[in-house]
Amino acid sequence: MRRAAGGLHAPVHAALDLLCRAALWLSGIALLAMTVVVAWSVFGRFVLNDTPAWGESLALLLLGWVILGAAAAGVRENFHMGFETLRDLLPAPVAAFCMGLSDALVTMFGAAMAWYGGELALGVWDATLPALELPGAVEYLPLVVGGLLIALFGAERLLTRLATGAAPAVATAEHTILTDA
Structure with missing residues (x-):
């Protein structure tokens, strides 16, 4: 697992590791x-x-769980699309500001997904999905859970960056959850 990030206590970091693994298993x-x-x-x-x-x-319905669980893990492991080329061309203070801004935007995006997904779920709770005979809210649960996880993992990155000036340490090669190999 990753080393405990500065500014976050080891139990919180360990709990987020477990949550990330659970999202990937799901x-x-x-x-x-x-x-x-x-x-x-x-x-x-x-x-x-x-x-x-x-x-x-x-x-x-299952596709929603596949996408949003893996997307949340990608935020935590910094295994998502980014613009590293632009960042690498910027002066260090500007690059650091942009990375912090990016973490803040990802956190807000995840929170918005969870909030508005929750509103959608509550709005159709009384409806029934005809083919599955499940409450209509079931369609929006991946959006809510994925948004919560993205917001949580984005907040971890943001708080660690604010506390230490750097992003959380990524997993070592032998302990990484996701790889591009």
């Missing part, structure tokens, strides 16, 4: 389940000539 399980659902739908359509009505709806 994403992985959702991806596996989505693969099974899509395979069953294809089998049903072309072999049984009876496409399950719930297949597409469930696959789309």
